[in-house]
Amino acid sequence: LELVFLGTGAGVPSKGRNVSAIALQLLEERGATWLFDCGEATQHQILHTSIRPRRIEKIFITHLHGDHIFGLPGLLGSRSFQDGDTALTVYGPKGIRAFIETALSVSMTHVRYPLHIVEIEEGVIFEDEQFIVSAKKLAHGIPCFGYRIVEKDLPGPLLVERLKEMGIRPGPIYQQIKQGKTVVLEDGRVIDGSEFVGPPIPGRVVTVLGDTRFCEQSIELAKDADVLIHEATFSASEEKLAYDYFHATTAQAAEVAKRAGAKKLILTHISSRYQGTMCDELLAEAKAIFPHVEMAEDFASFSIPKKK
Amino acid sequence: LELVFLGTGAGVPSKGRNVSAIALQLLEERGATWLFDCGEATQHQILHTSIRPRRIEKIFITHLHGDHIFGLPGLLGSRSFQDGDTALTVYGPKGIRAFIETALSVSMTHVRYPLHIVEIEEGVIFEDEQFIVSAKKLAHGIPCFGYRIVEKDLPGPLLVERLKEMGIRPGPIYQQIKQGKTVVLEDGRVIDGSEFVGPPIPGRVVTVLGDTRFCEQSIELAKDADVLIHEATFSASEEKLAYDYFHATTAQAAEVAKRAGAKKLILTHISSRYQGTMCDELLAEAKAIFPHVEMAEDFASFSIPKKK
Numbered sequence: 001l002e003l004v005f006l007g008t009g010a011g012v013p014s015k016g017r018n019v020s021a022i023a024l025q026l027l028e029e030r031g032a033t034w035l036f037d038c039g040e041a042t043q044h045q046i047l048h049t050s051i052r053p054r055r056i057e058k059i060f061i062t063h064l065h066g067d068h069i070f071g072l073p074g075l076l077g078s079r080s081f082q083d084g085d086t087a088l089t090v091y092g093p094k095g096i097r098a099f100i101e102t103a104l105s106v107s108m109t110h111v112r113y114p115l116h117i118v119e120i121e122e123g124v125i126f127e128d129e130q131f132i133v134s135a136k137k138l139a140h141g142i143p144c145f146g147y148r149i150v151e152k153d154l155p156g157p158l159l160v161e162r163l164k165e166m167g168i169r170p171g172p173i174y175q176q177i178k179q180g181k182t183v184v185l186e187d188g189r190v191i192d193g194s195e196f197v198g199p200p201i202p203g204r205v206v207t208v209l210g211d212t213r214f215c216e217q218s219i220e221l222a223k224d225a226d227v228l229i230h231e232a233t234f235s236a237s238e239e240k241l242a243y244d245y246f247h248a249t250t251a252q253a254a255e256v257a258k259r260a261g262a263k264k265l266i267l268t269h270i271s272s273r274y275q276g277t278m279c280d281e282l283l284a285e286a287k288a289i290f291p292h293v294e295m296a297e298d299f300a301s302f303s304i305p306k307k308k
Numbered sequence: 309l310e311l312v313f314l315g316t317g318a319g320v321p322s323k324g325r326n327v328s329a330i331a332l333q334l335l336e337e338r339g340a341t342w343l344f345d346c347g348e349a350t351q352h353q354i355l356h357t358s359i360r361p362r363r364i365e366k367i368f369i370t371h372l373h374g375d376h377i378f379g380l381p382g383l384l385g386s387r388s389f390q391d392g393d394t395a396l397t398v399y400g401p402k403g404i405r406a407f408i409e410t411a412l413s414v415s416m417t418h419v420r421y422p423l424h425i426v427e428i429e430e431g432v433i434f435e436d437e438q439f440i441v442s443a444k445k446l447a448h449g450i451p452c453f454g455y456r457i458v459e460k461d462l463p464g465p466l467l468v469e470r471l472k473e474m475g476i477r478p479g480p481i482y483q484q485i486k487q488g489k490t491v492v493l494e495d496g497r498v499i500d501g502s503e504f505v506g507p508p509i510p511g512r513v514v515t516v517l518g519d520t521r522f523c524e525q526s527i528e529l530a531k532d533a534d535v536l537i538h539e540a541t542f543s544a545s546e547e548k549l550a551y552d553y554f555h556a557t558t559a560q561a562a563e564v565a566k567r568a569g570a571k572k573l574i575l576t577h578i579s580s581r582y583q584g585t586m587c588d589e590l591l592a593e594a595k596a597i598f599p600h601v602e603m604a605e606d607f608a609s610f611s612i613p614k615k616k
């Protein structure tokens with residue numbers, strides 16, 4: 001798993017930070033990329049990365065403010081133009097369907113892949129054998145979701161040393177043992193495969209929040225997360241402004257990470273009022289409360305390694 | 309008058325050329341900027357120019373393909389955010405209203421300036437004391453307009469030398485004479501102001517065409533134009549491909565300029581298949597037919613000086 005920030009600004013694009021979009025690369029896990037929000041010019045940002053639009057399998061929209069969705073029609077169209085032919089699903093609040101369908105139909109954009117649009121409610125919105133994604137409403141004035149992506153536990157490693165001690169040599173039988181099956185060896189011995197498999201490797205948890213005030217739901221979504229991505233539109237000193245505009249401060253983001261027991265916090269959605277060294281101050285404000293924090297920049301990437 | 313090309317590519321953005329948008333700067337004439345088409349990330353391109361969104365008075369959309377309109381919602385929203393408070397009018401084919409209104413309402417974008425949307429038919433679509441803009445349908449598969457912007461003739465210059473010969477000294481009276489009024493001088497002489505004003509300065513004509521095959525309407529719109537902006541999606545050798553996709557070649561654009569008696573041709577909407585020196589070849593193809601031709605690049609500007 002790897003996070004690539006495509007847009008880390010707030011409201012309007014600036015020269016340094018584009019409007020919101022974050023890619024979660026699941027190339028090793030499923031050969032796919034998931035996108036969280038898709039502000040205008042997300043497809044332009046992607047041109048400067050190794051991300052392939054045709055690999056984008058899912059797009060999760062946190063809320064319908066323009067700086068989070070106006071890049072969708074262009075990306076959906078270009079993905080088709082660039083030979084994307086596998087299905088793509090867009091998840092988002094009610095209204096996302098009308099926006100996408102109007103933009104595509106007015107512009108006569110006929111995408112050549114199955115495009116699914118899911119207007120979500122709170123709860124589990126996607127689950128397969130690898131991942132569960134659930135959503136909760138945050139506090140942003142208009143419906144705005146935070147997403148919790150939970151990787152299911154991976155099977156434990158085969159305990160090869162122990163097998164060798166038992167005189168069991170590598171071969172097709174290892175595969176059956178790894179699956180925990182009961183196996184009859186050539187010499188007649190019967191062994192229980194599960195005794196030769198280590199404990200399952202815990203899955204990773206990534207929490208991507210939309211724009212929000214400080215709220216309890218953020219803490220629930222971020223519980224024990226390996227990475228929490230939280231907006232930090234304002235500095236710690238602007239708590240009133242943040243509240244009035246339904247946004248959060250650096251200190252509030254850090255407080256959420258701390259209370260949730262998250263392992264790492266990444267700040268994004270930075271107002272263009274903060275430039276240069278002022279961003280160092282923002283980071284320091286958060287660090288005073290929660291030490292494992294980083295500030296996202298456009299094109300910054302963070303890998304989330306498999307656990308042991 | 310000055311043209312600034314903001315996007316000169318075709319269909320999808322590339323690193324070198326963004327999707328379509330052209331600014332016509334009328335700063336001296338009316339303190340305003342007019343935009344022709346508004347592909348995705350036009351507001352991003354504008355960040356790298358001296359254009360101020362709040363100065364944008366009119367946006368003329370040639371057709372509703374995504375690469376010509378997907379930057380509209382973001383630009384309209386940001387113009388409001390950046391304190392634009394004067395009226396803005398968007399002209400375009402039927403459907404442009406549904407696109408803009410859906411995008412703005414779904415995203416809860418409430419612009420703080422009067423926004424007018426005019427779904428146009430062929431003919432004169434705007435006229436005031438300075439300019440007449442008319443539109444004609446081109447040949448692009450979906451409704452697509454070309455625009456002819458005609459500056460009205462400017463009053464001739466005051467013939468100051470002749471006035472001085474008559475012993476008439478500079479003063480407020482010059483203003484009345486310049487307006488062609490009949491004036492009684494202090495010494496009792498009566499003079500006809502119109503005899504002291506040179507012939508009117510002919511207005512300039514700029515023709516901005518949308519995507520199109522070679523067609524007669526292009527020639528009519530470009531008649532005697534000072535500048536004709538014509539798409540050249542394909543090289544001269546790809547006439548069949550151009551026809552099939554409702555586009556034009558370099559040679560066809562040049563042929564239109566020649567038959568129309570235009571003074572200058574600027575090629576734009578260049579397919580991303582043409583890179584580097586291939587663009588020089590495209591230019592040479594057009595030059596062989598019509599010598600006064602230039603190739604637009606993103607951020608290239610061309611001034612259209614007042615006539616004498």
Ligand SMILES: [Zn+2]
Pocket residue numbers: 010011020065067068211269
């Ligand atoms: Zn936002």
Ligand SMILES: [Zn+2]
Pocket residue numbers: 318319328373375376519577
């Ligand atoms: Zn086009």
